[in-house]
Amino acid sequence: MGQQRKRNPNGAGTITKRKDGRFQCAVYMLQPDGTRARKFAYGKTWAECDAKRRELLAKVDQGVPVPTKLAKLSDWLPYWLDNIVKPRRKLSTYDKYEAHVRLYLVPMLGSKRLESLSVADVRRFLTHLENRTTAATAKESHRVLRTALSAACREELIARNVAGLVEPPRAASRELSPWTLDETLDFLAASRKDPLYAAFVLAIAMGLRRGELVGLRWTDVDLDKRVLYVRQQTQQTQRRRGVLYDDDTKNRRNRALPLPALCIAPLRWHRMRQVAARQRAGESWDDGGYVFATRNGRPVEPRNMYRSFTRVAQSAGLRVIGLHDARHGCATLLTAAGVAPRVVMEILGHSQISITMDVYTHVVQDTQREAISHMDRLLKRRPVVKDRPR
CATH class of the missing domain: 1.10.443.10 (Intergrase catalytic core)
Structure with a gap:
């Protein structure tokens, strides 16, 4: 009787061979919304697929959420507000971030997926928003987007923060005129x-x-x-x-x-x-x-x-x-x-x-x-003193 192949323990994922000859692994992963769903990865060989399975299991052990499909900004931004910003930041900060997400980021960039969002997308968004509102508003929305994408990088949902690669608009500083x-x-x-x-x-x-x-x-x-x-x-x-x-x-x-x-x-x-x-x-x-x-x-x-x-x-x-x-x-x-x-x-x-x-x-x-006026006094040409007759 041949030796029976050992099965992976529960939660360790599975590896199967597809009809096209490739291998497929499936692991239940934590999602950004707190639920669990199956994440698939593929490889040409069993060993390659097993390596990807181990990488996914390492993220399971670390509690890192990995979306089963590329999350849209319209999904990530509300999650970021409720689970990252709200528990750790001031209420006034949350209110300001929420307003930019609701009024500008989701309506104008919400359909973009995190991984597919490009530098050009962010630059076009800022240009359109600046023309539509003000440079100060566009600059603040850029800061909110950059902060949200930095959190996505920390949770290993994306490899880079494209908003950090775009220079924000320059807002004219308000002229101060306090009372005399x-x-x-x-x-x-x-x-x-x-x-x-x-x-x-x-x-x-x-x-x-x-x-x-x-x-x-x-x-x-x-x-x-x-x-x-x-x-x-x-x-x-x-x-x-x-x-x-x-x-x-x-x-x-x-x-x-x-x-x-x-x-x-x-x-x-x-x-x-x-x-x-x-x-x-x-x-x-x-x-x-x-x-x-x-x-x-x-x-x-x-x-x-x-x-x-x-x-x-x-x-x-x-x-x-x-x-x-x-x-x-x-x-x-x-x-x-x-x-x-x-x-x-x-x-x-x-x-x-x-x-x-x-x-x-x-x-x-x-x-x-x-202070500069003192330089006139200090560097004023010394008067020429004529020699007295002997």
Whole structure:
């Protein structure tokens, strides 16, 4: 009786010979959507096919998903958002990525398969999107696509990231025009009676972001030691239909900042007004501990804070700027006062010094002009002194 051939154990795949003479292996593989399906590979010889079977089994052991057919971008991008971006990134980042996937990437590139997506496809997509919208939007969509394809590379679904081989569009930087010192003083004088006066003082004097102002709690403010802690921010996005949610600070960088003396009195006055509002509200008060709250204790909506800022500026006869431009004005005043860029970076919470220098180059230009003017004095031609008669 001949020796019986051993069968592969369950889960180890199978190898069969086809009618055309080639060998075919089949292995159950994990799919990007979490299901399992059979993946086929082929070889001219049994040994070649067995080598491919072992490669597939190695990916099974590693938990690497391998699609049984080339996945389309319309399949991969939603999977990437829900399983990779959402668990690890901030909600605001997820919202931004989801909007680009839903509005641009899936409608314009969704039918392309991951492996067949080419550099030319990406370049045509960016050109069309830039003509249809703006260079800034096309640049951001390029960044989202590049990030999604990098994740596909890490999961070994594709061999290379074609989006990384395409140069993104160049978006023109927005011209910054913060208020001058006189305009800033006029605004502060006009906003003294506004319920959000303390918020405007913090935005101008400390450069806090709008979300950081809205998310500020009384536990983050120590008026006795004159320290303010920036630990979180409150966001509001259209994707979440106006629902406010707390999030980490930008770049996840908490910071402790000394409070300028001019911020102490407005904050004390604001706290007294809030105590009176809490007594009037009674049981309807929602005690979330927010510094800037509505008459019921809920956090102020970010867009309402901007509306109040704009209304005060218009009533004072000032040119209307964004609330975020008050942050630029803070950097302008600090730089004009001779504060080192590294210190400005820490106060504003930038992740890199290059961001501080790039955004506020227009502030540095005045300082450079003053420094260069010294060269006229230093290199001015020395007057010729005639020899005195002997």
